[in-house]
Amino acid sequence: MYQNRKLYEKYITKEQIELIHEYSMKILEEVGIAIENDYALEVFKKHGAAVDGQIVRIPRKIVMDAIANVPDEFTVHGLEQSVTIGEKHDPVNTGPSVPTMIQDFNNGGIYRDSLLSDAVNYYKLQETSPVVNIAMNSCTDTPDLDKNTDDYFTPQLALTLKSVTKPIYQVHCVNTENYKKADLIQANRNVLNFQKQFYDVWDKYVSLTNCCVLSPLAIGADVAAALIGCALENQPVIPISCSMTNLTSPPSLAGTITHDNATLLAVITLVQLIQPGLGCVYGTVTTPTDMRTIQLAVGSPESYLMMMGLIAMARYYGIPVRSGVGSSNSFDLDYQAGVDAFMMLEPGFMGKTDFMLNSVGSYGTYNLGSPEKMVLDEQTILYQKHINKGLDITAEKIMFDTIKEVGPRGSYLKGRTPKAYRQDHFFPILFNRDGGKPAALLESKGTLIQRASAEVEKRYEAYKAPDLTTTQKELLNQYLPAGYKF
C-alpha cells in the first residue's frame, strides 16, 4: 500500500472542485465535444446524447452513470510480471518511447536520430529498472525501420514483446500510414489480438493504451478508433489530455483544468458505454504555452499546478489517475533538466497519482532523450518515494534512552550501524556523496554523466532477454524487423 499524501489538497478546495465539476457538466451539455468517428457518434446517440454532425452534447446523467462503472483498480499482465493500477498501489511508471533524437554521450553528447538499436536499449533499461514497471512500446518510426510495408506498426510491437517480461504500454499509434491492412478500429483490434495471442491470454488485460484527445473538446479519428478498438477487445485505456494554454485550451489554468476535465469525462463515458467496467485511467499532461516561443512548456510551475487540480478532479470521481512526466524543455542533461524532473514528478509521487508516463529519460520537449537521463531520473524517483514514506515518529524512534546515554557532546557513532538508521535513510547511486576537493573528486569519480553512462553499461550487461517458447518466437518472427529476428 502506497501512502497517498494528497498534496493536491493544498492547492484546491472542495468548493473549487465542485465548481469545476459544475462547469464541466455545462460544457458537455451546452458546448459538446467533436468526435471524428461514426461508431462513437452512434453509441452516444443510442444512449440519448444529442448528436449534431460530429458534435455530441452529453446530458450529465449519462456521464455520471457511465463513469460510475470505472473500476477503482485493475491489473495489466505482461510475460512474467504484472502491474495493478489504483489509488492504493504504488504509482506505476513507464519509461519513454525512444525519442526521435538521442543525446549520445558515447560520442561526446552529440545529437543524432534514434535507431531501432536505441529502442532495444530503452527496453533493456526499462526491463532492468528499479522504478519502471510497465515498458513503453516504442513506435517512433526510426529512419532504419522499413516503412515500405502495409504494416510497420506490428514489427515495432514485436520488438517490444521480444525484449521485455514486464507488461506493455502503448501510445495510440496505429494509424492509416503505419497500418494499411484494415480500417482503424479493426487495426487496433488486430494489434490487441496479436498481444493476446503472444501471451496466450484471452480473458485478462494484456495491454494498456494511451489515447490523446484533441484539444479543444475533440477526439480525433485515430484516437477514437483506438478507444473503440480497446473497448471492443476489453483492454484498458488511458485517455490523455495534453492541452496548451491559450492555444488549444483557455488562457487561465482554471479554464484549462475545466476544459480538460470535461474532455476526459466525455472520453471515459464513450468507452464505458461500449464496455461498462473497462479499466480506465484519467490522464493529464496538460502544459502551459510559453507565449514568447509558442512552445509547450514541459517543465513548469503551471504544469505542476494544473496536475494538482486535475488529480483532485479524478479523485473526486473515483477514477484512477495518471500524471506525467520527468521531462523538460532543456536540450541538455543539465541543471534545468534536474529541476524540471523533480518538479514534474512530484505530483505523481506525493500528489499522488496511480500511473506516470515518461517518468524517466525524456527531455528536449519530449523529442530528445538519453539512456543516461533514464538512470538519473530513477534516482530522482527513488528520492521522492523516500520522501513519501514520511517520518516515523514514535516513542521508540525518538530514542530518548540513547539520547540520554550519549548525552551532551557525546558521539552516536559506535558499533554497527543501527537498524533505526537503516530504516530511515536512503542511499542514492550516481549522485555524489563523497567529500573532499572537487578537482580530486572529478578526477576520481568523473562527471555525473560519465557515472550515469557507466551505470547504463552495467544495466545492459545485467539484462536478460525473456525466455520465450518456440511458438512465441515463431509468431514474433513473422513481424520482427530485419536484423532483429530470432
Add this chain to the structure above:
Amino acid sequence: MYQNRKLYEKYITKEQIELIHEYSMKILEEVGIAIENDYALEVFKKHGAAVDGQIVRIPRKIVMDAIANVPDEFTVHGLEQSVTIGEKHDPVNTGPSVPTMIQDFNNGGIYRDSLLSDAVNYYKLQETSPVVNIAMNSCTDTPDLDKNTDDYFTPQLALTLKSVTKPIYQVHCVNTENYKKADLIQANRNVLNFQKQFYDVWDKYVSLTNCCVLSPLAIGADVAAALIGCALENQPVIPISCSMTNLTSPPSLAGTITHDNATLLAVITLVQLIQPGLGCVYGTVTTPTDMRTIQLAVGSPESYLMMMGLIAMARYYGIPVRSGVGSSNSFDLDYQAGVDAFMMLEPGFMGKTDFMLNSVGSYGTYNLGSPEKMVLDEQTILYQKHINKGLDITAEKIMFDTIKEVGPRGSYLKGRTPKAYRQDHFFPILFNRDGGKPAALLESKGTLIQRASAEVEKRYEAYKAPDLTTTQKELLNQYLPAGYKF
C-alpha cells in the same frame, strides 16, 4: 502576505508534534545541555535551572515562559532596504557566504580558491537579485585577506557594508583567531556597534546573526559569546542546528528532530532570559549522514523530511522558522545540483518557512559555489514562488463563455495575450523554452551555464554601489582591506 500552504502537515500529525515536545522537555530536564560559557551558566542558574559543571538542566516552565516572549515577527534594517521575518511574510532569502572554492566558468569550469574579489561579486549578485533580500556577510578568510592583524573580521564586514544596501546577515564568525582585541562577548558587541555606527541607527535591528549549536546538546564557546553579545546589544539571532544523523544526533529522523528541537529551545531560552522579546528564528539545516562516506548528505530526502518535522515544531511554539538550503553534494553544476536545489528549497517555499540561508549559489557540500549557480537557483525559487501562489479557481477564471465561443476544435490564440494568461503564467529566464533541433538550439543559445554566465555579467553591469556619506566612507576606510578602500 505570503500564503502558508503548511506542507509539513502532510508529514506530521498533531499527536506526533506533542510527542516530540514531551520528549524534548524530558531531554532538557533530565539530560541537559552543555554550554561553554560562564555568563550563560550564570543566567540559567539565576533563573532556577540546575547547573552542574557546564551542564544545564532546564525545567520546562522556564523554557515555555522564555520562548513565549519570542516575537511573531521582526524587522531588520539595512542601508536602504529592510526585511520583516515572520509567518505572514515572504520567506526572506540570503545568498551564500563566498565559498572556499569557486567553480570558475570563465576559465572552463576549473576549481580555484575564492578571493576577496569573488566576495565582492557575490555582494553584487545579492544586491541585484530578485530573490535575495538580505545579503550574507562573507567571512571566508580568503587567501588574499591580510590575516596578520588583531582583527581581520571587521575588514570583511566593512567590505559587505560598502557593497550592499540590503540588510546584512552574518554567520557567527567572530572568534579568537580573527578578533584578538577583546574577549569574545565584547568582540561580538563591538562588531554590532560598528554596524549601528555605520547606519547611525541605535534603536532598531541592523544585523541578524546565525548561531550554530554544537550537536549533540551543546553550545560551543564562540557561539555562546555570539548569542550573548547579540542579546546584550538587542540584535536578533537565528540559532541553527546542523546535526548529522548517527554521528552527532540519533540515528533515526524522529530522534534527530527531537534532539534538535530540545537544543534550539535551550538556545532560544538563553537569549530570551537575557533579553526578553529579542527577535529569534528557530533554525534548522539538519542533515543525514551518508554512512558509506561519513559525509553530510546536503541534498537528501531525509533532510527534506526532517525540515518538515522541525518546521512543524517551530509553528507549534509560534516561533519564526528558518530552513535551508539550495545546496547539494554535487561538485558540478549538473542535474544532481538541480534536483537537490528544487528538493531542498521546497520546504521553505511551500512548507513554508520565514527565512532561508544559502538559498542560492551553493554546492559541493557548502564548500563550492559559482555565480552561475546563484542565478540558476533564483529561477528555481521563482518557480516555487509561482507554485505557491496556487490555482485561482473562480467562475470568472473558468471562462465558460470563452470555452463556448471557441468551441470544439477552435483556437484560443487571437488578438492580444489575455489578462488571465498573464496572471496565471510565469516566464523563466535562462531555462530553455525554445523548440527545434537541439543541435541548432545549442549553437544559437549556448549551454545553460553559458547563458547563466552571460546573465551574471549583465547583473554585474546593472549593479550600483551604495551611495554612502563621507562619514560612512571614513568609518569603513579604517577597516577596508587594502585595494578595496574608497
